[in-house]
Amino acid sequence: MRIKLIEELQRNKELMGLNEDTSPIKLSVSKDGTVNFFDLKNKKVYRYKLVAVVGGKKSIDIQVKSIDLTEGTITYINPDTNEESTDKIEDKAKEDIINNYMNKEDINNLAETRAKGFKVIINLIFVGEEPLKIK
Secondary structure, X not given: OHHHHHHHHHHHHHHHOOOOOOOOOEEEEOOOOOEEEEXXXXXXXXXXXXXXXXXXXXXXXXXXXXXXXXXXXXXXXXXXXXXXXXXXXXXXXXXXXHHHXXXXXXXXXXXXXXXXXXXXXXXXXXXXXXXXXXX
């Protein structure tokens, strides 16, 4: 099981363009789009989901494909078109992710875009924390 976990982490790291030497955190994206931040020191996993807030009112879950903190980009399935979209992560949000993912708080204003005339704000919403199971 440990070998499979290491292989999966390595595969996700390569897919997301994360370089172990320059990235301050380890993360992966589950098949369901959940973003997993791995705290290897404390053996915990912090789970987040990506949510788009349309016009300041309606919330829509978004499936994440990848997050690249080195380049500061996020790739996701656009619920409007069902196609992959890539947005630049705001610098403040990038710093919030790096410094605060383990605080179990939502990370707001990752990116801002427009869809059908409405302002869309993309947020990372904290879902839960679990112990990291390495066998």
